[in-house]
Amino acid sequence: MxxxxxxxxxxxxxxxxxxxxxxxxxxxxxxxxxxxxxxxxxxxxxxxxxxxxxxxxxxxxxxxxxxxxxxxxxxxxxxxxxxVDPEELPEDPEEFYDHQLMDLDVVLADGTEIGRITEITHLPSQDLFIVERPDGSEVMIPFVEEIVAEIDLEEQRAVITPPPGLIDESEAVVASTRDEDAAEGDAAGDGKRGDE
Structure with a gap:
């Protein structure tokens, strides 16, 4: 693999x-x-x-x-x-390879379905799960202990305990507006990529 x-x-x-x-x-x-x-x-x-x-x-x-x-x-x-050998696992039981996490179902502690992990983004400060919701929209879930309570590879699911606002619809609207503003700023030459 x-x-x-x-x-x-x-x-x-x-x-x-x-x-x-x-x-x-x-x-x-x-x-x-x-x-x-x-x-x-x-x-x-x-x-x-x-x-x-x-x-x-x-x-x-x-x-x-x-x-x-x-x-x-x-x-x-x-x-x-x-x-990498697909059977190979990280030494630390709290660590996972991306391929182990892809396509896991993301649920709340009470079993409420949030979506499915479709991508994992690695940032300097933390990793993010990109989760596709049943309606086709996406939500980003920080892969941190405070939010991702459990990774159950046997059941193929990630149990999360998100803070208020992380997966609310109203938050998604605010995030998309911010993205549009950023895109307009980039088009006008105001934006600066923090990449290389």
């Missing part, structure tokens, strides 16, 4: 290093020197990690054959994909 373990960001320096957005809880295992990773787009790889180091809280990698800033910049936004 293939798992996305990182996304390549901008070039760092002039000797071929790149920043990476880590998408695995085991970077030392998946992103260590010598690791050979498939890529998306596929034509970019496979890539073999030559060196890795942490600089100002970010992981920097250098790949074999990538020796200058131009070559490193050409890799920007490439996804790094590791081959």
């Amino acid at each position: 293939q798992l996305v373990v990182a996304r390549i960001g901008r070039a760092h320096g002039i000797k071929g290093e790149v920043t990476v957005e880590v998408r695995t809880d085991e970077p030392e295992l998946r992103l260590g020197p010598g690791a050979v990773l498939a890529t998306e787009p596929a034509g970019t790889g496979p890539l073999t990690i030559e060196t890795g180091r942490v600089h100002s809280g970010r992981l920097l990698l250098r790949f074999e054959g990538v020796r200058d800033r131009t070559a490193a910049e050409a890799l920007r936004n490439t996804l790094l994909i590791a081959e």
Whole structure:
């Protein structure tokens, strides 16, 4: 089974290093020197990690054959994909691989159905479940202990205890208005992406 373990960001320096957005809880295992990773787009790889180091809280990698800033910049936004045994589980029983969580039913403690996990977004501060509701709308659920009370892989469900407003319809309207305002700001040149 293939798992996305990182996304390549901008070039760092002039000797071929790149920043990476880590998408695995085991970077030392998946992103260590010598690791050979498939890529998306596929034509970019496979890539073999030559060196890795942490600089100002970010992981920097250098790949074999990538020796200058131009070559490193050409890799920007490439996804790094590791081959993982589908039976393999994280060492910590409180951790899960994305493929284990995809398509889980999301329910409240009383059994009320909220929807189904269709995507997992990895942010620097926390992970988010993107949950598709029965009406086709989406809601974002932070994957934090205070909200996600239980992951039951046997029953294929995630039990949540959301704070008021997290999954209310009125909150969804406010969020979509904010998105529209942000889009208008971006179109006018006011917005600035916090990405690479």
